[in-house]
Amino acid sequence: xxxxxxxxxxxxxxxxxxxxxxxxxxxxxxxxxxxxxxxxxxxxxxxxxxxxxxxxxxxxxxxxxxxxxxxxxxxxxxxxxxxxxxxxxxxxxxxxxxxxxxxxxxxxxxxxxxxxxxxxxxxxxxxxxxxxxxxxxxxxxxxxxxxxxxxxxxxxxxxxxxxxxxxxxxxxxxxxxxxxxxxxxxxxxxxxxxxxxxxxxxxxxxxxxxxxxxxxxxxxxxxxxxxxxxxxxxxxxxxxxxxxxxxxxxxxxxxxxxxxxxxxxxxxxxxxxxxxxxxxxxxxxxxxxxxxxxxxxxxxxxxxxxxxxxxxxxxxxxxxxxxxxxxxxxxxxxxxxxxxxxxxxxxxxxxxxxxxxxxxxxxxxxxxxxxxxxxxxxxxxxxxxxxxxxxxxxxxxxxxxxxxxxxxxxxxxxxxxxxxxxxxxxxxxxxxxxxxxxxxxxxxxxxxxxxxxxxx
Amino acid sequence: xxxxxxxxxxxxxxxxxxxxxxxxxxxxxxxxxxxxxxxxxxxxxxxxxxxxxxxxxxxxxxxxxxxxxxxxxxxxxxxxxxxxxxxxxxxxxxxxxxxxxxxxxxxxxxxxxxxxxxxxxxxxxxxxxxxxxxxxxxxxxxxxxxxxxxxxxxxxxxxxxxxxxxxxxxxxxxxxxxxxxxxxxxxxxxxxxxxxxxxxxxxxxxxxxxxxxxxxxxxxxxxxxxxxxxxxxxxxxxxxxxxxxxxxxxxxxxxxxxxxxxxxxxxxxxxxxxxxxxxxxx
Ligand SMILES: Cc1ncc(C[n+]2csc(CCOP(=O)(O)OP(=O)(O)O)c2C)c(N)n1
Ligand code: SF4
Ligand SMILES: [Mg+2]
Numbered sequence: 171x172x173x174x175x176x177x178x179x180x181x182x183x184x185x186x187x188x189x190x191x192x193x194x195x196x197x198x199x200x201x202x203x204x205x206x207x208x209x210x211x212x213x214x215x216x217x218x219x220x221x222x223x224x225x226x227x228x229x230x231x232x233x234x235x236x237x238x239x240x241x242x243x244x245x246x247x248x249x250x251x252x253x254x255x256x257x258x259x260x261x262x263x264x265x266x267x268x269x270x271x272x273x274x275x276x277x278x279x280x281x282x283x284x285x286x287x288x289x290x291x292x293x294x295x296x297x298x299x300x301x302x303x304x305x306x307x308x309x310x311x312x313x314x315x316x317x318x319x320x321x322x323x324x325x326x327x328x329x330x331x332x333x334x335x336x337x338x339x340x341x342x343x344x345x346x347x348x349x350x351x352x353x354x355x356x357x358x359x360x361x362x363x364x365x366x367x368x369x370x371x372x373x374x375x376x377x378x379x380x381x382x383x384x385x386x387x388x389x390x391x392x393x394x395x396x397x398x399x400x401x402x403x404x405x406x407x408x409x410x411x412x413x414x415x416x417x418x419x420x421x422x423x424x425x426x427x428x429x430x431x432x433x434x435x436x437x438x439x440x441x442x443x444x445x446x447x448x449x450x451x452x453x454x455x456x457x458x459x460x461x462x463x464x465x466x467x468x469x470x471x472x473x474x475x476x477x478x479x480x481x482x483x484x485x486x487x488x489x490x491x492x493x494x495x496x497x498x499x500x501x502x503x504x505x506x507x508x509x510x511x512x513x514x515x516x517x518x519x520x521x522x523x524x525x526x527x528x529x530x531x532x533x534x535x536x537x538x539x540x541x542x543x544x545x546x547x548x549x550x551x552x553x554x555x556x557x558x559x560x561x562x563x564x565x566x567x568x569x570x571x572x573x574x575x576x577x578x579x580x581x582x583x584x585x586x587x588x589x590x591x592x593x594x595x596x597x598x599x600x601x602x603x604x605x606x607x608x609x610x611x612x613x614x615x616x617x618x619x620x621x622x623x624x625x626x
Numbered sequence: 627x628x629x630x631x632x633x634x635x636x637x638x639x640x641x642x643x644x645x646x647x648x649x650x651x652x653x654x655x656x657x658x659x660x661x662x663x664x665x666x667x668x669x670x671x672x673x674x675x676x677x678x679x680x681x682x683x684x685x686x687x688x689x690x691x692x693x694x695x696x697x698x699x700x701x702x703x704x705x706x707x708x709x710x711x712x713x714x715x716x717x718x719x720x721x722x723x724x725x726x727x728x729x730x731x732x733x734x735x736x737x738x739x740x741x742x743x744x745x746x747x748x749x750x751x752x753x754x755x756x757x758x759x760x761x762x763x764x765x766x767x768x769x770x771x772x773x774x775x776x777x778x779x780x781x782x783x784x785x786x787x788x789x790x791x792x793x794x795x796x797x798x799x800x801x802x803x804x805x806x807x808x809x810x811x812x813x814x815x816x817x818x819x820x821x822x823x824x825x826x827x828x829x830x831x832x833x834x835x836x837x838x839x840x841x842x843x844x845x846x847x848x849x850x851x852x853x854x855x856x857x858x859x860x861x862x863x864x865x866x867x868x869x870x871x872x873x874x875x876x877x878x879x880x881x882x883x884x885x886x887x888x889x890x891x892x893x894x895x896x897x898x899x900x901x902x903x904x905x906x907x908x
Contacts, residue, residue, distance in 0.1 A: 213896055214716050238897025240715035244708065245741035252705035252738065256712025259699040260679065260720070262896065264712075278702050286700060386697040386713065388720050390676030396691045398682070398700035 194371055196587075199334050200225035200364040203293065204267075206338035208233055209374035210345050213262035214240035216250040218272055221305040222361035222592065223295035226267045247272035251279040251292075258288040259397040261385025263345050267293040269361075270311055271302060273319075280354055281320025284414070285399025289348035289381065291341065293357045295364040296495075298522035305592070306522015307361030307445060312499035315356045316473045323411055325418045327425060328356045328472040330443040334368045336470075342375040349380035351421055358472065360495065362445045362524070367587040427470035428479055432458075436465030438534055439483060441504050442493040443469050445524065450493050453530035462534055472500065477507035484508040489537045493530055494518040513537065642666035644675050644695040651689055655855025657812045657845030658686060661754055662693050664822045665725070669696075672829055674721040679713050681706040685727035686760040696723075704735025707742035710749040716896045721832065722748070728755040728769040729762075732794040739798065739840075746803030746837040746892070750828045753795065753840055756847040757866065764850030768792040771869050776850065791869050795842040799876035805837030807876040811844040813862040817872070827879070835891060836879045844870055 197205070204226045207215070215234055217227040227243065234241035240257060244250035247268055258264045268276065273294045283290055296311045298304035315328045327347050331337035337359060344355040386395055401407035432454060433439065442450040447468045457464045467483050467490075469476050484490060489512050492501040501516045508514060517533040519525045641647065645666040652658050669675050678696040682688055684703035691698035701709040706724035714722045731739050731753050742749060758776055759765040765778040769791050773782040799807040806828050810821025821843055828839035844866055846858035853861060 214712065216712065235893045240712075240896045241894040242711060242715060242745075245737055248705065249708045249711075249738055249741060252701060252708035253712035253715070255701070255705075256681070256699060256709035256714075257716045258712070259709075260713045260717045262712075262716035279705065282700070282702050386679045386699055387717065388677035388679055389695065389697045394691070394695045394697050396698045396700070398691070398698070400688060400700055 194369060196367050196369050196585075197334070198225055198365065198367045198589075199337070199359070199362075200267075200295065201229045202334050202368075202370050203337050203341060203359070203364075204229035205233065205372075206341045206374060207265045207291075207345075208237060208239070209372075209376065210342040211263050211376045211379070212239065212265045212341075212345070214254070214257040214264045216242050216244050216253040216257070216264070216266050218244050218247050218250050218268065220247075220269045220272045222297055222307070222364045223267050223269050223293070226293065226295070226364070230265075247275040248279070251276040254290045254292075255279050255283055255288055258283065258290045259286070259386050261379075261381035261387065263349070263379065263381075264290045265293070265341075266290060267295065269295050269297045270299045270308075270314075273311060273314065277314075277320040279320075280326070281322050281324065282399050283354045284320070284324035284326060285322060285410075286397045287352035287414075288354070288397060289345075289352055290354045291344040291348055291357065292354060293341075293359060296358060296360040298520065304522040305361065307363075307365075307495060307524060308520070308522055309358070309360055309444060309446060309495040310497070310499065310520060311358065312472065312494070312496060315358050316475070316500075316503070319356075324414060325421070325473055326354045326356055327351070327421055327474070328358055329427070330358045330470060330472050331363065332444050332447040332468060334363065334366075334370050337363060338370060339373070339375070342377055346377040347421075347425060349377075351417055352384075353417070353421075358444065360445050361522070361592065362588075365589055365592045369585050422474040425471055426474050426476045426479065428476040429466075429468045429470060430483065431466040431468070433465035433467065433483060433486075435463050436486075437463045437488050438491065438537055439465045439467050439487045439489075440491050440493055440530070440534070441467045441469070441480065441500070443472060443500065444495075446493045446495055449525055449527055449530060453493075453527040453534065456527055457531050457534050460531070462531075462538055464534055469500070472503075475503045475507065477503070480504065480507045481509070481511070484512045487512060489513040489515065491515045491517060491530070491533055491537050493525060493533075495524060496520060642670045644670065646693055646695055648692060650693055652686065653847075653849045655846070655848045655858065656686070656760075657756065657843075657847075658754060659693075660812045660818060661725075661752065661821075661843050661845060662687075662690065664818070664825055665723070665752060666694055668822060668825045668829055669721070669723075671826070672721075672833065674829070674833065677719060678721045678723060679717065681710045681713070681722070681724045683724070683726040683730040684761070685730050685754075687725055687727060687754065688761070690725050704730050704733070705738050706730065706735065707738040707747070707749065707751065710751075711742055711745070711747050714747060714749055715894065718748075718891050718895050721829070722750070723829075724749060724751045726751060726753055727760065728753070728757065728794075729759040729767045732768045732792050736794075739794070740801075743798045743801045743804050743838045743840065746805070748832050748835060748892075749838060750832045751838075751840040752825065752828075753842040754845050755794075755842050755870065756845040756850070757791075758847050758850040760847045760850050764847070764852075769794070769870075771866065775852070793870070795840060795875055798840055801838075802878070803838050804840065804876050805831040805878050806839040806874075807841075808874045809842040809844065809870060809872050811862060811867065811872055812846070813844070813859055813867075820872070824874070827877075831879050834880065842870070844872070 215230040254264045254266045296308045298306045298308040331340045348355045440450040454464045515537045680696045682690045710722045710724045757769045766776040808824040811817040824841045828841045831839040848855045848858040
């Protein structure tokens with residue numbers, strides 16, 4: 171049994187002539203990720219519009235035909251993901267992107283792809299759920315991505331970038347993993363990452379193709395190939411599952427990714443990924459200024475989760491604080507990893523709200539003082555107050571800085587810019603139990619429509 | 627006595643090369659086997675065997691890959707046209723076929739087939755309409771006849787609760803992206819001959835880049851219908867065709883009288899195949 175196929179170049183997909191892009195530019199997250207995929211050799215993109223990932227689809231609509239690659243705006247996410255299944259089975263390097271409601275529709279085909287070992291990369295630009303939820307940034311699809319998504323015994327690698335540059339590099343890595351292990355791979359981004367503009371260094375990488383030995387090309391002068399997940403005889407399916415499980419073990423052994431910051435002298439450690447890790451970084455700077463020695467443990471692969479590595483770090487600390495844009499999902503994996511060795515506290519916001527660095531500092535203080543996980547599950551409930559006047563601004567005009575307090579972009583640094591219609595409310599004055607005053611970059615104006623309360 | 631030299635043997639009938647020599651899992655008398663054979667004969671005649679990538683449905687013909695020796699991709703129930711779209715867009719030099727039942731195409735996969743047809747996707751759909759969900763035990767399908775008894779319409783399909791049969795191919799035929807749409811049957815040799823001619827035209831439409839093509843084939847399901855094989859054939863001849871008349875429903879191929887066909891590879895298709903010499907593939 172070959173768990174991992176040897177890399178073989180596939181001559182049938184040639185990238186000759188791909189336009190060389192400019193090196194350092196200001197790009198919107200969704201667009202930068204899309205271009206990175208093109209430069210990484212993406213042969214086919216299939217999508218369906220949904221906020222906050224629509225610009226990814228729009229970029230592909232323009233660029234893919236320009237490069238002579240496949241692009242279809244599908245009739246639904248069901249259509250998109252099944253087109254991806256077909257193109258992936260035919261050996262192409264395939265990208266699909268969506269957000270929560272659409273990703274839910276993709277669960278069935280993801281399970282088929284895992285079962286029939288079809289490589290594909292799915293980017294989920296997460297928004298608030300459940301249901302239609304909100305279009306605000308969120309990390310509430312962690313369970314969906316990491317714990318299964320569709321039916322059956324399977325796992326897929328899940329990668330979480332926390333900056334645009336990292337996301338761009340990650341697309342190439344994701345294609346590589348997908349083809350090497352013959353598996354779908356999920357990249358979990360969120361609305362802030364998709365919507366914010368950041369200056370990006372464009373260092374692109376095009377991994378070699380690895381699909382030629384099994385891809386469907388037409389059975390000309392060779393045995394027919396069948397890409398399938400059906401194994402009707404229980405013994406046969408069990409054997410196939412054993413093969414898949416062995417592959418998952420190989421991934422768990424070789425593909426753990428994480429980053430640590432300021433861990434050397436840390437008494438307390440924040441565990442956070444993606445946008446939450448950027449909030450955490452700001453919070454750590456403030457906490458250190460106030461005399462708390464805090465470090466950051468940032469899982470980059472959410473599956474496989476860096477459990478052993480985190481347990482090792484936890485051994486040298488007095489407590490962990492998990493920060494998420496969710497009601498507490500990754501925190502379960504953190505608790506499993508440290509197995510009660512140190513207290514694990516949680517700080518999270520939901521619905522499209524982003525925890526402020528000060529909230530995180532406060533949670534750190536409490537963890538420091540009590541050494542307990544009393545804040546085990548703390549999800550704030552505090553309505554934002556939109557900035558008045560912002561609704562009238564032109565969609566492409568940068569916002570004036572708000573007069574007071576923290577704003578979501580401070581976690582991205584001074585160079586970043588957020589479209590005014592994109593709601594990223596962050597409380598300005600976190601209070602322990604009262605209602606803090608918050609503001610959005612612009613309330614709830616819908617993109618290009620400006621009316622209140624609509625959904626896309 | 628004059629010695630006669632025997633003439634060289636001439637093959638007048640044989641198994642198509644890609645029709646595998648195995649006994650199928652189909653029930654005795656089931657029409658799927660005949661339709662498989664027609665597909666194999668046509669693709670062989672057209673010389674596309676070696677570049678065919680077929681998409682299997684979920685239904686009794688889920689094992690089609692055991693019976694027809696092409697490259698196959700299995701699709702989730704109803705999604706074959708989307709899977710075929712993905713294949714065709716990245717391998718524009720392939721011949722891409724979906725083989726789907728009526729539950730697959732006319733119920734759960736309605737969206738996928740309609741939009742593949744609307745896009746004029748260069749694929750050919752073989753739509754086997756036996757008016758029932760054969761594989762799951764003979765439940766009512768959208769195509770089940772009014773009054774027809776199934777395991778989920780035990781007193782017969784009642785239009786007040788279950789509505790009317792869906793004339794899927796007529797509905798697809800109105801779309802300008804459809805180059806060819808027809809309905810045949812496997813009820814008798816003459817009908818089978820016509821069905822084969824329809825399948826041929828539907829495949830040629832793809833080969834010439836004229837658009838989407840679908841052939842609905844009225845088939846039987848003796849087990850699901852609760853009949854003997856012979857009864858089921860008579861039912862097909864006498865009753866089923868009343869609801870589903872046979873014939874060509876749309877012909878917009880370039881050679882046809884009224885045409886909207888736009889031959890060529892659509893934009894949004896991978897370009898690589900144009901530069902690739904035939905047979906270079908792995
Ligand atoms: C999502 C999903 N729903 C339901 C099923 C169960 N199922 C398998 S085959 C089938 C019906 C197939 O009927 P049809 O397409 O008419 O094919 P036939 O067996 O009659 O040839 C159903 C409902 C499934 N496999 N997947
Ligand atoms: S159940 Fe019906 S369609 Fe299925 S194999 Fe038997 S006769 Fe054929
Ligand atoms: Mg049927």
